[in-house]
Amino acid sequence: MPQYQQFPLPDTAEGLTEAEILTWHVKPGDTVRVNDVFVEIETAKAAVELPCPWDGVVTELLVQVGQTVEVGTPIITIDVDPAGAAAVAAPAAPAPAVNGAAPEAAAPVEERVANLVGYGPRTGAAKRRARKDAPAAASVAAPVVPAVVEPPRVEAPVVTQHVVVEPVSGGYVPLAKPPVRKLAKDLGVDLYGITGSGPGGVITREDVEQALTAPAPASVEVVAGARERRVPIKGVRKATAQAMVDSAFTAPHVTEFLTVDVTPMMELRARLKNSPEFRDVKLTPLAFAAKAVVLAARRTPDVNAAWDAAAQEIVYKDYVHLGIAAATPRGLVVPKVRDADRLSLRELAIALDELATVARNGKTTPADMVGGTITITNVGVFGVDTGTPIINPGEVAILAFGAIRDMPWVVDGQVVPRKVCQLALSFDHRVVDGQQGSRFLADVGALLADPGVALTY
Incomplete structure (x- = not known):
């Protein structure tokens, strides 16, 4: 007999309450195996592919594409014992003709079942012994009713698959x-x-x-x-909007600005790109900014802390999980570079390149977007000089890294063209005072203006 299992929408990351169905990779009648990806969902954090926990045949999709459902809601029904249903149907033909006419007689029945319920015959299914007490007439109808859970009122002649599948409760796609x-x-x-x-x-x-x-x-x-x-507000956009509102109206934001001559940094970048160690690495200015942030955070640990309102404590962290704000087709996401303070410049450059590629493809996992300690938003890639970024919830500081431009600059009393960029640091004034915020921003600027300063940290 068929055995049906319903798969409930799981919590793919701590605290998620709902998700949207993006794409079904299966349809009623498809055979699935353990760990086959059968659906892609979008949570408040990322797009996630869900694997199937059973072998079986899909009988019903309970949720439509584009629908948002709560965690724990069944989204698909799978027959984990489809061979049982086939075994009941096997004795539909007279027993003496097993090696003769039976296959020919069975073919139209199986074809009609495929149109009616959405799945075809399974190899070897007829090897299971039929139940002796099952009447012949019932054996033909058995695979139709349980496989689709078809309402009894649907008895019109089968014209097309569309007409037959449409009445299926809630799962029509x-x-x-x-x-x-x-x-x-x-x-x-x-x-x-x-x-x-x-x-x-x-x-x-x-x-x-x-x-x-x-x-x-x-x-x-x-x-x-x-x-x-x-456009409905949902998924990443909904979560981002709520997080920004919560942060803006909870943490007292202060933003400071600094204009920096980064010519030495750009000259060092040009030299490193020609070195064997960095020849195969995408070394961007953002990698230098990331390295400067993690080094400066050592001297000002206040910017790498968190405000715990429930416990009425400030949590200082001896590690840096660096968030990088990334624009994706699904909206703004902030994946993290774990333990960025332990990475060399080369390792940071590789990690940032991989992070950006995954984010652009919409494949960032929810686990990669939680637990950040401080964030960089690289507005310079859009040609923007600077801005007043909003702090990510759970953090107390965010740095905006602006565009690098050729500008007139005074060097040794002479106006000369230099590579210049602007930095903006927003911080939570409950944790970071003006002194700490200014010192941190000045340290980041000094490291970008003269990378050799890093030897003194």
């Missing part, structure tokens, strides 16, 4: 290829309101384009030439 889904998303077309014209009810590009130009229902007011679009 429109049949469309990925490019068509992307087109619909880009155009703002709801696939759930389209009847597919392709084989088996598959939605085609033409269906999407036709739905876009189709007249709206009379009950909906449409403004000609409307120039607005509305």
Whole structure:
């Protein structure tokens, strides 16, 4: 007999309460194995791929793409003993014709089951012995009812897969290829309101384009030439917004600015890039800023602390988990470089490059975005000189690293062109006083202006 297991949405990171279904990698009828990725979800922290904990056949998708559900909500049903259902269906043909007509008689039944319930025959399933007390008529219908949990009222003739699958409770997913889904998303077309014209009810590009130009229902007011679009606030954007509001209205922010001649740093970078040790490393100015931050934090540990309101304590940390604010297609994320204070400049450069690549691909794991101690936001990559960054919750300082520009600068009484950038440090005045904040910012600037100063730290 079929054995159904429902997979509840797990908490993929400490404290998460909900997630959005981004992509189903399976559909009803697909065979899955342990550790097969069957769905991609987006939490408040990142996009996460979930592996299947069982072998079996997918019978129902309980949540639609784009739907947000709470942790613990069942999202998929899997038959972990599909061979049991096949075994019941096996004696549908007369017993004497097992080696003769039975396969021919069984073929149309299996084909109809594939259209009706979404899964095909499994190799070797008929080897299991049928139950002797099962009537022949019931043996044909058995795989249909339990596999889909089809309501008894659905008895209309089977025309297409689309018509049959649609009545399935809550788990109906429109049949469309990925490019068509992307087109619909880009155009703002709801696939759930389209009847597919392709084989088996598959939605085609033409269906999407036709739905876009189709007249709206009379009950909906449409403004000609409307120039607005509305996007639900959810996922990373929702979490980022809440975190920034909480931080801005909880921690008293102070921001200080410093303009620095970083010509020596850029000259050192040029020399290192030609050295054998750094020849295969993407050595960016951000790597120098990261190294300066972790070195300066040793002299001013206040900026690498946390305010524990519940315990009424300031927590000073003897490690630096450096956060790097990264813009991704899903919004702002802040992955961490763990124990950045223990890394050399070369190791920091490699870690930052890997972090940026993973973040751009939307594959940063939730575990990589928690537990930071201090953050850098590199606004310079956008050509921005500086800003007043908002501190990440759980931290007390954030440094904005501005664009490096050729500017006139006074050196030994002479105005000469130099490489100049601006730094901005926002800090929580409950933990960091003006003296500590100013000293830390000055130390970072000194290290960028003259990297040799690091030998004195």
